[in-house]
Amino acid sequence: MATRGGQRPGAGRKPVEFDLVELEKLCSLQCTNEELAAWFNCSVRTIELYSKKPGFSEVMTRGRAKGRISVRRAQMKLLEAGNATMGVWLGKQLLGQRDVTPIELTGAQGNPLEISLEVIDAILTGKKKS
Secondary structure, three states: OOOOOOOOOOOOOOOOOOOHHHHHHHHHOOOOHHHHHHHHOOOHHHHHHHOOOHHHHHHHHHHHHHHHHHHHHHHHHHHHOOOHHHHHHHHHHHHOOOOOOOOOOEOHHHOEOOOOHHHHHHHHHOOOOO
16 A cells, blocks of 8 residues: 555645646636645645646646637737727737837938948947047
8 A cells, every 4th residue: 555644544645636627717817836726725836746747737738728819819809999009019929010210320411421340340449530
């Protein structure tokens, strides 16, 4: 007979029982391991150890994926309702769009500014061009 925490049969802490349906719901809310541990009244280490087990890990992964889908759905509703800020943000996140601010430099009397590697080296070393 296997013992858990000592010589006496049944010694030691009993294994934590996890309701996998509840676990999936909590993971869909993007709960952290700390929050899961508090909910199931166990240590964070226990959650981390169990999350390495295939069945437990699959439930957590599926729950977190459902949560991300739910957030994306809510964001798309905001976009469809005409929220321009959400449109810009989603464009940056999903489409790789970015804000570009062009910078134009002009020299004396509006002439083009001439920059060469020698000028940059002089600026960096603190020397003036003669």
